[in-house]
Amino acid sequence: xxxxxxxxxxxxxxxxxxxxxxxxxxxxxxxxxxxxxxxxxxxxxxxxxxxxxxxxxxxxxxxxxxxxxxxxxxxxxxxxxxxxxxxxxxxxxxxxxxxxxxxxxxxxxxxxxxxxxxxxxxxxxxxxxxxxxxxxxxxxxxxxxxxxxxxxxxxxxxxxxxxxxxxxxxxxxxxxxxxxxxxxxxxxxxxxxxxxxxxxxxxxxxxxxxxxxxxxxxxxxx
Amino acid sequence: xxxxxxxxxxxxxxxxxxxxxxxxxxxxxxxxxxxxxxxxxxxxxxxxxxxxxxxxxxxxxxxxxxxxxxxxxxxxxxxxxxxxxxxxxxxxxxxxxxxxxxxxxxxxxxxxxxxxxxxxxxxxxxxxxxxxxxxxxxxxxxxxxxxxxxxxxxxxxxxxxxxxxxxxxxxxxxxxxxxxxxxxxxxxxxxxxxxxxxxxxxxxxxxxxxxxxxxxxxxxxxxxxxxxxxxxxxxxxxxxxxxxxxxxxxxxxxxxxx
Amino acid sequence: xxxxxxxxxxxxxxxxxxxxxxxxxxxxxxxxxxxxxxxxxxxxxxxxxxxxxxxxxxxxxxxxxxxxxxxxxxxxxxxxxxxxxxxxxxxxxxxxxxxxxxxxxxxxxxxxxxxxxxxxxxxxxxxxxxxxxxxxxxxxxxxxxxxxxxxxxxxxxxxxxxxxxxxxxxxxxxxxxxxxxxxxxxxxxxxxxxxxxxxxxxxxxxxxxxxxxxxxxxxxxxxxxxxxxxxxxxxxxxxxxxxxxxxxxxxxxxxxxxxxxxxxxxxxxxxxxxxxxxxxxxxxxxxxxxxxxxxxxxxxxxxxxxxxxxxxxxxxxxxxxxxxxxxxxxxxxxxxxxxxxxxxxxxxxxxxxxxxxxxxxxxxxxxxxxxxxxxxxxxxxxxxxxxxxxxxxxxxxxxxxxxxxxxxxxxxxxxxxxxxxxxxxxxxxxxxxxxxxxxxxxxxxxxxxxxxxxxxxxxxxxxxxxxxxxxxxxxxxxx
Numbered sequence: 001x002x003x004x005x006x007x008x009x010x011x012x013x014x015x016x017x018x019x020x021x022x023x024x025x026x027x028x029x030x031x032x033x034x035x036x037x038x039x040x041x042x043x044x045x046x047x048x049x050x051x052x053x054x055x056x057x058x059x060x061x062x063x064x065x066x067x068x069x070x071x072x073x074x075x076x077x078x079x080x081x082x083x084x085x086x087x088x089x090x091x092x093x094x095x096x097x098x099x100x101x102x103x104x105x106x107x108x109x110x111x112x113x114x115x116x117x118x119x120x121x122x123x124x125x126x127x128x129x130x131x132x133x134x135x136x137x138x139x140x141x142x143x144x145x146x147x148x149x150x151x152x153x154x155x156x157x158x159x160x161x162x163x164x165x166x167x168x169x170x171x172x173x174x175x176x177x178x179x180x181x182x183x184x185x186x187x188x189x190x191x192x193x194x195x196x197x198x199x200x201x202x203x204x205x206x207x208x209x210x211x212x213x214x215x216x217x218x219x220x221x222x
Numbered sequence: 223x224x225x226x227x228x229x230x231x232x233x234x235x236x237x238x239x240x241x242x243x244x245x246x247x248x249x250x251x252x253x254x255x256x257x258x259x260x261x262x263x264x265x266x267x268x269x270x271x272x273x274x275x276x277x278x279x280x281x282x283x284x285x286x287x288x289x290x291x292x293x294x295x296x297x298x299x300x301x302x303x304x305x306x307x308x309x310x311x312x313x314x315x316x317x318x319x320x321x322x323x324x325x326x327x328x329x330x331x332x333x334x335x336x337x338x339x340x341x342x343x344x345x346x347x348x349x350x351x352x353x354x355x356x357x358x359x360x361x362x363x364x365x366x367x368x369x370x371x372x373x374x375x376x377x378x379x380x381x382x383x384x385x386x387x388x389x390x391x392x393x394x395x396x397x398x399x400x401x402x403x404x405x406x407x408x409x410x411x412x413x414x415x416x417x418x419x420x421x422x423x424x425x426x427x428x429x430x431x432x433x434x435x436x437x438x439x440x441x442x443x444x445x446x447x448x449x450x451x452x453x454x455x456x457x458x459x460x461x462x463x464x465x466x467x468x469x470x471x472x473x474x475x476x477x478x479x480x
Numbered sequence: 481x482x483x484x485x486x487x488x489x490x491x492x493x494x495x496x497x498x499x500x501x502x503x504x505x506x507x508x509x510x511x512x513x514x515x516x517x518x519x520x521x522x523x524x525x526x527x528x529x530x531x532x533x534x535x536x537x538x539x540x541x542x543x544x545x546x547x548x549x550x551x552x553x554x555x556x557x558x559x560x561x562x563x564x565x566x567x568x569x570x571x572x573x574x575x576x577x578x579x580x581x582x583x584x585x586x587x588x589x590x591x592x593x594x595x596x597x598x599x600x601x602x603x604x605x606x607x608x609x610x611x612x613x614x615x616x617x618x619x620x621x622x623x624x625x626x627x628x629x630x631x632x633x634x635x636x637x638x639x640x641x642x643x644x645x646x647x648x649x650x651x652x653x654x655x656x657x658x659x660x661x662x663x664x665x666x667x668x669x670x671x672x673x674x675x676x677x678x679x680x681x682x683x684x685x686x687x688x689x690x691x692x693x694x695x696x697x698x699x700x701x702x703x704x705x706x707x708x709x710x711x712x713x714x715x716x717x718x719x720x721x722x723x724x725x726x727x728x729x730x731x732x733x734x735x736x737x738x739x740x741x742x743x744x745x746x747x748x749x750x751x752x753x754x755x756x757x758x759x760x761x762x763x764x765x766x767x768x769x770x771x772x773x774x775x776x777x778x779x780x781x782x783x784x785x786x787x788x789x790x791x792x793x794x795x796x797x798x799x800x801x802x803x804x805x806x807x808x809x810x811x812x813x814x815x816x817x818x819x820x821x822x823x824x825x826x827x828x829x830x831x832x833x834x835x836x837x838x839x840x841x842x843x844x845x846x847x848x849x850x851x852x853x854x855x856x857x858x859x860x861x862x863x864x865x866x867x868x869x870x871x872x873x874x875x876x877x878x879x880x881x882x883x884x885x886x887x888x889x890x891x892x893x894x895x896x897x898x899x900x901x902x903x904x905x906x907x908x909x910x911x912x913x914x915x916x917x918x919x920x921x922x923x924x925x926x927x928x929x930x931x932x933x934x935x936x937x938x939x940x941x942x943x944x945x946x947x948x949x950x951x952x953x954x955x956x957x958x959x
């Protein structure tokens with residue numbers, strides 16, 4: 001008997017089942033297929049305004065631009081205001097590729113990060129209003145390493161991608177990746193990296209980015 | 223249910239072994255409060271709710287004691303105890319004790335339904351809103367754990383204390399944090415219990431009150447013992463004594479020689 | 481068994497902890513979690529409903545654990561990952577070492593994992609010449625100190641800033657001696673730099689899992705630092721160490737649990753990073769591990785499913801119980817001598833390590849009930865501690881004197897007339913002895929009490945004796 005067989009046998013013995021019982025199998029299959037939601041807080045109904053308030057509460061910063069074309073200038077301005085170098089790493093996301101980067105002084109590089117990128121920008125899969133949380137998915141469009149190896153992480157969030165709650169993100173995920181599937185990595189990010197492990201003093205940039213800046217592309221035409 | 227007061231209601235006083243043995247004046251204060259509210263108070267021959275055995279893992283003896291207790295109080299409409307932990311034992315744990323015995327469980331559930339802690343019984347069941355008592359002093363109140371978390375005793379003592387003439391009530395920081403008594407815990411883990419009651423003691427002294435009140439004699443003996451060992455001289459009493467206006471006897475831990 | 485290393489010495493550990501001024505100073509910080517949780521809960525009207533929902537999901541899952549495990553395994557395999565089963569700690573270590581051998585691994589980075597503590601992974605790796613690097617800042621600090629974590633969320637809560645500076649200076653010898661490490665910021669920056677190099681050069685990254693999702697074959701980790709993420713996306717191999725009860729049916733079910741987890745642990749609505757990982761990198765992914773392994777550990781969980789302690793399997797390791805426990809607040813986590821301290825440790829340790837090893841812990845409780853009041857999964861912790869006491873009573877494991885004393889008490893408590901007589905005599909005598917002072921600073925058989933506090937003297941005749949005298953005087957009836 002393999003370890004696997006023994007573990008299953010031990011579980012089934014404790015539960016006093018064989019595993020073949022039809023009602024149990026139906027209950028499990030049903031839950032996995034229907035994915036029922038539970039209690040969803042009303043807070044998320046506040047939309048983009050709630051998203052902004054909650055994100056700022058988690059120490060992210062938030063700036064709004066009217067249209068996608070304004071993104072490069074907004075990012076360049078953010079870095080300049082903080083005396084940060086005008087360099088930026090991005091992925092292959094088509095929503096960023098078509099933007100007028102050459103109208104700024106930014107030195108833009110592409111692809112995953114090897115740990116030497118001070119600034120990086122990604123596009124969010126969604127923004128969750130109830131907690132001011134960004135959802136980012138892995139892939140060539142927005143490499144996961146950009147989320148964690150940069151010092152300053154700028155995330156573009158389009159107004160139409162703001163949802164109320166986590167459950168709505170999962171619904172979108174299923175639509176894109178198919179039922180029962182998920183991307184390699186789905187990151188829910190709420191504010192910059194932090195630790196309070198040294199005498200409970202709150203410090204940012206524990207391992208991940210010191211700063212998280214959200215560039216919100218407004219819902220007035222976009 | 224009851225009309226305005228306890229008119230004609232037969233209440234069995236579950237005096238609790240600590241009150242019975244250590245401080246009968248609390249029992250008499252409880253009787254006065256219940257009679258003032260119109261109840262007929264009876265005191266069946268009784269011993270203990272069984273908590274010491276229960277919390278030591280001796281289920282067999284606990285059940286024997288529980289059966290005896292339920293028998294003793296069978297003829298009462300209500301069973302009222304001046305203690306959150308004893309009332310909690312009767313009202314919450316007796317049914318659990320007999321969980322696998324349908325007949326006994328039925329009896330325990332019916333019994334539990336008529337068991338109450340004293341002050342919450344006065345306020346929530348009898349609708350008492352004020353007491354006729356006077357007490358000159360500044361008091362602070364500790365919330366005993368079982369009463370608070372098992373039975374929801376919190377606002378009621380404060381409500382009634384507010385009607386005691388001459389009494390000023392001040393808040394106790396962390397009033398809902400355990401005092402470290404825990405029954406046999408205080409003896410088995412004396413050093414640990416001492417560390418916990420030391421924090422409680424510091425909070426009590428920080429209020430500047432001259433009187434400490436609570437609804438459980440176990441907690442009161444523990445806190446009074448610590449305060450006096452450390453040289454503090456507060457008057458420590460059971461809340462029933464103050465509400466009943468019966469404060470002629472010396473406070474807990476104080477003798478006749480003053 | 482590495483679960484309960486010094487638990488039988490609990491009383492001695494308590495004594496040391498109470499007399500350790502550094503620890504006592506640090507434990508004052510642990511109290512901060514209490515108001516933070518309260519504030520987060522106050523801000524969310526749906527919190528109590530979420531607790532019910534979370535409890536119901538776990539109860540349902542545990543009742544169908546075998547089937548959800550099968551579904552989980554199928555999805556992980558479909559996504560290109562590999563599931564391994566370990567009945568006990570030794571098997572889990574063996575599986576992991578085998579993975580290291582196959583990849584000729586020399587360096588392993590670790591996200592926080594209580595399971596890795598439970599199986600003693602770090603020691604096993606060191607014994608085989610493999611460097612194990614804790615990357616959670618708190619875990620890194622205690623790794624340098626060769627200590628065990630003292631709290632499941634804040635493992636270095638007992639360590640002061642001065643301690644950290646001293647440890648860093650001792651360990652990071654390649655850095656300039658005269659560097660300024662007086663501020664927590666500088667200490668953090670140093671740790672970040674050192675650990676960044678480890679992240680980038682690791683062969684294998686190990687994380688725990690807060691939840692394992694059957695619907696998609698996903699593992700979830702919850703961190704504030706991002707160390708768990710750097711641990712799992714940079715090396716070629718990602719290994720997840722998780723015990724069986726982490727299985728959760730669907731993504732939506734995970735959402736229910738996540739909503740109560742961070743709030744209960746640190747008072748945050750969401751931790752900074754909540755990461756869902758499914759299998760190795762996909763074609764076209766520019767980063768991510770090439771291999772994804774999950775080691776599922778039993779080590780006593782399947783046995784717990786059957787009995788009085790099955791509700792303990794609902795625990796999501798938030799730490800709220802210990803944050804609110806007067807015993808934990810007094811002595812910290814190390815005194816428990818177990819991988820799992822606090823109220824949840826008092827219930828879990830005897831299950832995993834046996835009641836002879838772990839039996840002190842469920843006894844060291846006042847049953848104040850605060851743990852149960854704050855547990856997001858509504859686990860009846862005091863009730864289960866009492867069950868352990870029942871097991872110990874059945875096996876005569878408690879001290880003889882105590883058992884004898886309680887036996888005497890019960891003898892009288894079952895016999896009201898005898899009780900009335902014996903207590904009447906005793907209390908009258910004690911009452912007389914203590915009348916003047918009102919209290920005793922010592923009394924026979926009461927040493928455990930009077931060592932630390934005075935014992936109030938009884939008032940004399942018992943209540944029942946006086947009541948009987950009164951009613952007897954009135955009308956001669958006794959009832």
